[in-house]
Amino acid sequence: MAPEGTAGLDAYLAGERTRIDDALDRLLPPFGTSPPVLHEAMRYTLLLPGKRMRGIVLLAVSDLFRRRGEGVVALAGAVEMVHAASLILDDLPCMDDASSRRGKPVLHRALGEANAVLAAVALLNRAFATVAESAELRDRTRLAAIAQLAEAIGADGLIGGQVQDLAAAGRRPDLEELEWIHSHKTGALFIAAAQIGGLAGGARPKAMDRLLRFAKNLGLAFQITDDLLDYSGDPAQTGKDAGQDRDRATFVDLCGIEGARRLADELVDAAVAALLPFGKRAAVLRSIAEFVRVRDR
Numbered sequence: 001m002a003p004e005g006t007a008g009l010d011a012y013l014a015g016e017r018t019r020i021d022d023a024l025d026r027l028l029p030p031f032g033t034s035p036p037v038l039h040e041a042m043r044y045t046l047l048l049p050g051k052r053m054r055g056i057v058l059l060a061v062s063d064l065f066r067r068r069g070e071g072v073v074a075l076a077g078a079v080e081m082v083h084a085a086s087l088i089l090d091d092l093p094c095m096d097d098a099s100s101r102r103g104k105p106v107l108h109r110a111l112g113e114a115n116a117v118l119a120a121v122a123l124l125n126r127a128f129a130t131v132a133e134s135a136e137l138r139d140r141t142r143l144a145a146i147a148q149l150a151e152a153i154g155a156d157g158l159i160g161g162q163v164q165d166l167a168a169a170g171r172r173p174d175l176e177e178l179e180w181i182h183s184h185k186t187g188a189l190f191i192a193a194a195q196i197g198g199l200a201g202g203a204r205p206k207a208m209d210r211l212l213r214f215a216k217n218l219g220l221a222f223q224i225t226d227d228l229l230d231y232s233g234d235p236a237q238t239g240k241d242a243g244q245d246r247d248r249a250t251f252v253d254l255c256g257i258e259g260a261r262r263l264a265d266e267l268v269d270a271a272v273a274a275l276l277p278f279g280k281r282a283a284v285l286r287s288i289a290e291f292v293r294v295r296d297r
């Protein structure tokens with residue numbers, strides 16, 4: 001059922017977040033497993049309240065093909081583990097040197113840098129193991145999902161985008177370079193989430209292409225609204241430091257507030273347009289795109 005209105009969407013998002021949170025708790029070894037500090041570190045950032053947007057995109061895409069089992073939620077959990085690992089690494093002193101994340105001190109401030117790095121690597125491994133163990137996927141699609149995730153993280157995905165972002169620090173990249181950085185650093189995991197949701201749903205190549213177009217536009221729009229929130233958002237809502245991006249160029253720096261908002265609008269419109277052939281079945285995905293357009297957290 002499509003969530004009706006803002007209250008309906010909020011309730012839908014909260015419900016899907018709870019399903020993912022419960023799955024994450026189950027997918028990790030319990031608190032107190034040896035070595036305790038590692039398991040505490042793996043759970044710390046991961047289980048703090050995040051929006052779970054990438055996992056929700058995966059669930060909403062598989063819903064499009066009427067797949068809603070617990071196995072799909074585990075796949076959403078795997079994508080959220082990768083996202084949490086990327087946040088932990090991004091926050092390190094050698095990268096963003098952030099102080100708070102999801103309303104709490106960043107992991108390396110709470111449990112030390114070595115534990116933060118090792119917990120991030122352990123989360124990545126747990127994510128791949130979760131996809132590899134998934135009973136939801138047949139053998140060929142399981143391999144395709146693993147490949148999607150590996151591609152999204154690697155040199156042509158999050159890591160490539162991050163390295164280019166770091167290389168651009170202290171200078172002013174042009175809009176083309178900034179789009180390249182963020183379509184890799186942020187967009188790649190949205191794409192993997194949509195594609196893995198499609199694989200779980202048995203989507204055919206044409207549908208996979210539409211999902212790719214949807215996620216590509218949505219991911220970049222999400223980053224632009226992240227930049228807008230970094231500029232003018234309320235840290236009590238976003239859970240992270242305001243002005244964290246001051247040392248690197250953002251879409252707001254390059255386009256101004258109005259320009260960045262217009263660009264985000266165009267990208268959300270393009271994401272919604274990619275869903276047209278799915279008709280009414282894509283109502284939830286359309287609502288998610290509208291959430292990205294207006295979000296305040």
Ligand code: GRG
Nearest residue numbers: 050051052086087089090158159162185186226
């Ligand atoms: C090896 C996984 C891995 C990554 C290494 C550090 C790095 C390369 C990439 C950084 C990727 C990154 C953190 C991009 C920022 C994306 C972004 C907009 C984060 C905020 O996401 P939200 O708002 O956060 O969804 P919550 O807390 O709600 O999940």
